Amino acid sequence: MKIKLSCLSVAAVLMSLSATASAGADSLAQFHADMGSCESCHAKPIGKVADSETHENTQCKECHGGYEELANSELEFDPHSSHLGDINCSSCHKAHEQPVFKCNDCHSFDIESMPFADAKAKPAWDAEWDQDAIQKAIDKGPVETTDVIVVGAGSAGFNAAISAKMAGAKVILFEKAPYSGGNSMLAAGGFNAVMTPQQQKKGIKDSIDWFVEDAMKGGRYQNDESLVRIMAEESADGIKWLESLGANMDDLKRSGGARVERTHRPSGGASVGPHIIDTLRKAAKRENVDVRLNSRVEKLVLNDDKSIAGVVVHGKHSGYRMVAADSVVLATGGYGMNKEMIAYYRPTFADMTSSNNVTATGDGITLAKEIGASMTDIDWIQAHPTIGKDSRILISETVRGVGAIMVNTDGQRFISELTTRDRASDAILKQKDQYAWLVFDQQLVEKKKMVRGYDHLGMLSKANTVEELASITGMKDLPTTVTAYNGYQAKGKDEAFGREDMPLNLSKPPYYAVKVAPGIHHTMGGVAISDESEVLNLQSWPIPGLYAAGEVTGGVHGYNRLGGNAIADTVVFGRRAGAHAAAFAKDK
Template identity: 60%
Template sequence: MKNNLLRITALAFAVGATFSIHAAQPTLAKHHSDMLGCDACHTKPIKVSDSETHENASCVSCHGGLEDLAEPGHANHFDPHASHLGTINCTSCHTGHAEPQYVCNDCHSFEHDDMPFANTGKERKPAFTGFDQDKIEQAIAKGPKESVDVVVIGAGSAGFNAAISAHEAGANVILLEKHMFSGGNSMLAAGGYNATGTPLMEKKGIKDSVDWFVEDALKGGRGANDVDLVRVMGEQSADGIAWLESLGADMGDLKRSGGARVDRTHRPSDGASVGPHIVETLRNAANKRNIETRVNSRAEKVLRDENGKISGVVVHGKHSGYYLIEAKAVVMATGGFGYNEKMFAEYRPQFAGMSSSNNVTATGDGLKLAEEVGAGMVDIEWVQAHPTIGKGSRILVSETVRGVGAIMVNVNGKRYVNELTTRDKASQATLKEPEQYSWLVMDEQLLKKSSMIRGYKDLGMMVEANTIEELAKQTGMKPEVLSKTVADYNRYRENGKDEEFGRDNMPVSITQAPYYAVAVNPGVHHTMGGISINTSAQVKDDNGKVIPGLFAAGEATGGVHGHNRLGGNAIADTVVFGRIAGDSAAAYVAD
């Protein structure tokens, strides 16, 4: 009877029914408790884990999972149950005792009015408001609540890869994530994973080498990269692809990202965004191995003992409060600071006020934790602007769009840069344009090739027209200029030589209606600097000495990318060095 009643209510909510209880019963929790009591959602006696595991299982048992609630054929409208976030907790949005809010609107600006008891506003609380030192000290004074071998902080690609690798090597692992769901910035990665020497490249006859991989990364990073780190990434990049595929990932397509001399950017076969696919694969792999992933659990202090070795982590849990985990090793996989405007503007003043493509979790607090225990920092002042963030939004329009054939034109409709140059150069070129924004122009061929590009259309970001002239009129470009630009580009492609900008990869012509354009401008995308590490992912202090038991990987670290990161190298970084960090931490614990 209980399940039937809840399911009837759930189905009514799912189709957007209006209930008179909205005014009389203002919270989701009160609605459920009035019908069936608190045990409809909670255990008895009530004890809620920080990950709200039982509560989310209760949601699914009555309402169904995200796949059950997703609307068939949702492509042309906003469906919160069918997003790129993948399998996340119901309580990420449906907060029982507070007004629910769409987590989608952390990045988007969707208007939606049929979520029960919800506030559809666009403002959310900041992800980080500082550390409470008094409560941290109280937790330390109480002593450890539990003991494990390895604590991994941050559940993006680097953190998941570290946790799974450490587990596979025999370590007891806990993975902490401050957000209400895992994924971090990796969840927003759109393009692909740069690797060299893979079976797919061999099958397609693509000649490449580790030396070329390293040379391209160094050229993109202006020679400021740590060469040893870059070489390790290149040497182990193919193993990383094989590792992901062994976990169930589809990395069966290739394209070229800016700054690469060959097609080495691996991505899903259907052209889907690489980040969500990899994160979902890693989530499933961690769950299969029973690796505990605690969301709503912020690490607020890393501890060293009297011998200078890592000894534990103070955690602030949403429900459990402050507590201490004793740990022999800690992996910092906390990401960068691209969402912390105060921080990136301090290091890069010219970027002050610039929009960001980053997840709300990219606030740099992990770097502060590492600094507190003596970690050195590398290239911290180098922040990358991505040239194609959707104008007026925080949505990244991937390099893939240019890599598979789109051209980049100014407000008049004229090309002004090689679309496949490095991100810093493309951003600088746009910022020199009077209006400081541009248009990506493409045709129907590209939409057919990539589900990711079709997603931009579904989000309402693209202008569509049946002719190039009409596209120009709708976007405010000059029809005669855009028409000549497209005609010239098609001729360059046919002749195999870009006479204007030297673009050496022009995979498709722009000839098939309808035609599309999306407005883009530069925005903060990646922070190249961070924690200093060696090739074993051990953290070093300012004197280059290793901090025993402390490891780091991903965007939290510096040195891999130098002064500018190539598209496709971020995921490679998180997978390669995430695995190394996990293996190194497990070996350290076992030693």
């Protein structure tokens, strides 16, 4: 007897799934068909699936429950409890082909095979850029029209789309991945903002000029100062904007290169990126922003006068089609996971690990260059000093800001922990083993929630005494270093390296250490933009209707970005790009 899948309990479904898989069902789709019919997952007409796979994923949750219901705290690793948030089930579970364990895009979890792991593997739907199909879509003309198209659903893209929608524009937000978030989802530090209520509450003296001076100094004075000043002047409004959408940005920390505490983040020590993306996802849904996943924009289409006519988008299920728009916002992120681009622009980084999301492949740069956009600082790439050695996991800069010390393999400090990223990376690479350790105690773990995640990932060495930690890690001089640092911290003066802020000593067991090394973190350059976020052509004139924000752009950070300025960049310039794009569409 066939039973409609939605009538089964979660337990029954899981038991049946396991039994059917072991009995030889060739795919998840076949399992569902055997249990009921294709309508267990699909709406009629069967075979017409939206690129975002919204209906199918709703069916998954109606039957199996949401991630909270599926979470299993007894497992050593629970794939349904992830910093990625409430993403599509089909991100991993493929109905008609081999499943894909998305966590291992960044991690290296040793897990048992997923159900139907023996299903036939298929080439990725977006593996190629089919120029003939792109041209046919252009020749056919637009099949849909909107006011504003936003390309890329990270923080910059969501902020642009929400801002444009609130300004009265009809907006479509395209994202090539099966879930939103981009690199912003991985952000662990915070949002640098100046003259906020949070700073005032703590009595922190700060100014827009100080923010600008710190960013310019960090960027080796190669930043576009006008853009930096805009970011500083609108940073407090950016915090207020996020809070109005539901974010908590009450905690304050100090990041490297900043003269005061101005890095805003959620209270309780949660990572800032997942929190902001979760807030923006919910806000976009409330504002009825049309967010389409599995939709890669592959061409910017121009009118005869070189103004924006629209885009060609390649949908996972809908194929190639042209969508007309009055304006387009590029918010596609950088190229930190495009090995060819990295090897071309910065050959010395070609073999370096990367902390970037796999979606950071430089699509927006390619799209813009194809229509004659100008680039700025395109060959500058930032190496982050503290990526977990032999991994792609970023150890947040705020771990040092909260109180960790950084030592070499002998256990000796060699630089101020609060220096800029480029100087810290250079200093690590000059050590004999070209890696370092971050060392901290239980006090930091209690203040910094994300550190527990590093422990969960098996990245931390742990001991009951400093001497025991030194023995475990081979850092023979660590006890002497910790004693000296605790003395500096008690006196409020780092006599060794001039660290200006030492909020914690190292005195509360257990003691921890994590091995770190530099890796690709942020691509500094990209599309050249005006103060109004307009993309500039090779003659430095705006391309009418084309805007950009976030890591796809250059000029904001110069040759080196300060920690906490990326989120500020995406929020401030994302909002500005969306507002300007909406105004352009309205006036056209």
